[in-house]
Amino acid sequence: MLTQVKTPQEIFFNPQRLLVPLFQRPYVWSQEGQWAPLWDDIRRVAGRVERHEQATPHFLGAVVLQQQQTEIGTLGVRTIIDGQQRLTTLQLFLDAVHDRVQTAGFENLAKQVLGLVQNPVYFTNTKEDEFKVWPTNRDRAAFNEVMSAPTPVDYTALKAASSRMALAHKFFSGEIGAWLEEGDSETRATALVQTISNYLQIVVIDLQVDEDAQEIFETLNARGTPLTAADLIKNFVFQRLEASPAESEKAYRKYWEEFETPFWEKEVSAGRILYSRSSLFLTQWLVSKTLKDVPAREVFSQFKHHVTDASTPVDALLPKVRESAGIYRDFTEGAAVADGPLNRVNMFVYRTATLDSEVVKPLLLWLLDPELAKIPGPQLNLALVSLESWLVRRAFVRGSTKAYNRFIVDMMKIASAAPRETAGTTIRDTLARQDSPNTYWPGDAEIRRELKTLPIYRRFARGRLRMVLEAIEDHRRGFDQRSPLDVQRVVRGACTIEHVMPQEWRAFWPGAEIDEQGVLRDDTIQTLGNLTLITQALNSKVSNGAWEGEKGKKKSFSKFTTLLLTRQVCEEGEKDWDDERIHARTVSMIDDILQIWPVPVGHFGVIAGTSELATYRVTVSELVRAGLLSPGQDLFARVVAKRGERCQISEDGGIFLGEERFETLSAAARAVTGNQSEGGWWFWLVDMESDRCLSDVRQDYLESLNADAAVQEELQES
Known part of the structure; x- marks a missing residue:
């Protein structure tokens, strides 16, 4: 193994092929990540050369090459073990320099650069021998096209105009051209070529044919854009x-x-x-x-x-x-x-x-x-x-x-x-x-007890909840018991989840705040029995409207009777839809769930209360620290009557309505509506379009804690 510090001219001047193995990943460098910083570094050094200031060499990193056995009289070949992104980018940059310098009319300077990207014709036997660097097969067509394009390059005419190869060449060409035009073009062109020749440095690790390249590759793979497990x-x-x-x-x-x-x-x-x-x-x-x-x-x-x-x-x-x-x-x-x-x-x-x-x-x-x-x-x-x-x-x-x-x-x-x-x-x-x-494995009794009052709309992500409702719909169509020939499964991921009794129930839906079982109606409407699927979203006026009437919700639901879940609502709520019907439908839907996802006969699971639940008490300040909320972020009132109301979050988790500070979300919500039973985690939305509330954000955080705990355990054991 021989390690030397070389300039691009020393690396690329001799006739040779630097070959990227076909099994390496494709070209992945980007403008923001690598092209722009590279150009900024080269322009800074070239500026010093132009002003005749002392210019120190700029280090571009390291590459690993391995010699390959070749026949006498053919081009020497080295495999690029590590550094293909860097060497490919340099070739695109050098070709863009050649393009711009030649377009500006400086032929001798252009010829100096051309010798760094193309092998002399008398050394080439095939098309592949033309270029000093030959990328992996996935990138060859795009690389060959842009590198072979006549000067000046018409990027719009390239078949692979949107490839990273073409975009890199275009970026460098544009930046170089603009920089040359900002000063004396010939002076700047000369300074740029001198910079390439003398003031850029790369550590080149040259391996012999029989040396183990894999060990070097693994050691160096973390530089630049990280390699994935699949790449390695x-x-x-x-x-x-x-x-x-x-x-x-x-x-x-x-x-x-x-x-x-x-x-x-x-x-x-x-x-x-x-x-x-x-x-x-x-x-x-x-x-x-x-x-x-x-x-x-x-x-x-x-x-x-x-x-x-x-x-x-x-x-x-x-x-x-x-x-x-x-x-x-x-x-x-x-x-x-x-x-x-x-x-x-x-x-x-x-x-x-x-x-x-x-x-x-x-x-x-x-x-x-x-x-x-x-x-x-x-x-x-x-x-x-x-x-x-x-x-x-x-x-x-x-x-x-x-x-x-x-x-x-x-x-x-x-x-x-x-x-x-x-x-x-x-x-x-x-x-x-x-x-x-x-x-x-939770048993039937625990599932019944949990789902009977669970405000599942608040606790479950929408995709999960939709999947559960789809499963119930399919079950009622006869799937899971047989293979029906006359019906199809519900379209997955397409239906909208609708509250039968709306979340804004107070305007049109008679009933007490607390039902006969002592349950808040605001909690009841979030349970399973008050949720259904419809094939298209209702407009907000109908969704929050009354049950009866020509423009009522029951009439609108009747249009979606192909869904058995919705048909059941229309049948059971022929005259009314109230808390009692919600509770009864919840029980019916739990029966379906226990059949869809059964346990063995006689299985009871562990005794209730022994399961480790995600009951961690979350504060707004924790969500801010976790990056799920931002200081100064607006939250929006859910209720229609207060839809324009908003509050802001402070860095320490305070809730501000104008200049007034509240310590909890519920206190801020009660100040808006005057309702002393208002639940703040449900009341405040982070996105009015999707009705995503802070309860959803809190659930995401709780789930992330489980994932993080698993990682922490793993680190402690390793």
Whole structure:
């Protein structure tokens, strides 16, 4: 290994090809992150050279190159092990300099720069030999097009005008051109070329053919734009693929290229953290294979250990990963289809996604693993029904999620030790045996007790609540008991959640503030029995209007009788809709829920009160410190009569109505309405368009505490 400090001229002047391996990630640098800072640094140095001030060299970072064996008489080739983003950007910049200097008429200066981006024609045998740097195959067309474009470059005529390659070239060209025109063009052009030649420095680590490039790559990968787990794994796999370049490229296209498509590059959340879908899949796949809880920061190292311990050649590993990825994509895309039939796997993925339960994906991959014996359909269905019931019921009682990662892994170990033909029974029985507050499976009695008075509209995120109502609608259409031929499932994620008795009930809906059972009506209207689905949102006047009459709510609901949930409301509220009917409908809907998400016969769960609920008392100041609210942010009154009223939040959690300060949200709400029973967390909205209230923000915070607690435990144990 030879380490030297070199200028771009020393790196690029000799005829050569610096080759980006096909398995490295594509070009990802951006204007804000890297292009603009690079230009600012170069312009600052060039300005000193122009003014004949003492200019010190500017350090641009380090690159790692590895020599490749080539035939005598051909161009020398080095593989870029690390630093492809930096070297590619420099080539785009140098070509933009050449373009601008030549356009300005300074031919000799332009020729000096041209020799740093193109090899002399008498050294080239193929088109690929033309340029000093040759990017990974995904970027080659865009790179070749912009670098080969005639001077001055017409960016609008480029086929890949929106590519990062073209945008980088265009950015540099524009900035260089503007800077040259702001002063004496020839002086500035000369200073710029001198800066490139003498005042930029890069540490070049040159590896011999037989040196281990992977170790250097892993050490340096944290610089610049961080590499994902998928990037690191790809580099590791293809570095160790014992194949010719042509065979490596064939394997890349067959087994890995799809991971660099929009589906796999999409960022998805797991907890509060965003991952590329490819990285998340590889993590979940690895958990399913190793039966170990793999923290995100250890995915790559654990992957290497798995490959080494299993003694699996990478050429045999790639097809296995690709096959599992196909299964993962099928159920992910299947679950996203809004209309039409869903198989049990896709429905499981859809429903658990609304619960933000990525944690179950490793177990799902294990159940569907094509390398293992196929699990019989009834047993697979039993496993999914049991898991879904466990997750949904724990969500209803607001059970802690902080132990889920380890518990899912433990359950996979138990299921792996039992025959796969009984996997569903094993998983169901394992769930039923749990007696820990963090993992127990709530029984029917606890669910009835919890949902009977739970203000679920305030406690559940809208997506989760809609999923529950959709499940009840499907259940009433005959799904879960049979496969109806004459009806379809409700369109998923499309219906609007509507309060039957409106939240602004006082104007048109007779009734006391407190019903005969001593329950506040403002709480009753947030319970399950007062909620329904409609196929399109009602306007606010109808939504908050009276029950009876030509323009009443019942008449409007009658237009949506294809939904059995809404038809029931119209039938049961033929003459009126009141607290008693809400309570009765809540009980009826709970009956449906217990059938949709059943527990084994005779299962009671733990004794009520032993579950660890998310009952942490949240203050407004905590939400400000967590970044979920901002000092000075406006909050808006929910009630129609006071819709224009707003308050502001102070940094210490105070609530201000004008100059008057209140210590609690409820106190501020009561000051607005005069109603002494006003609940502030529900009353104040952060977004009037979506009716998102502070209760929703508080719930997000509580869920994040569970996720953070799990991370903290993990750090303490490691």
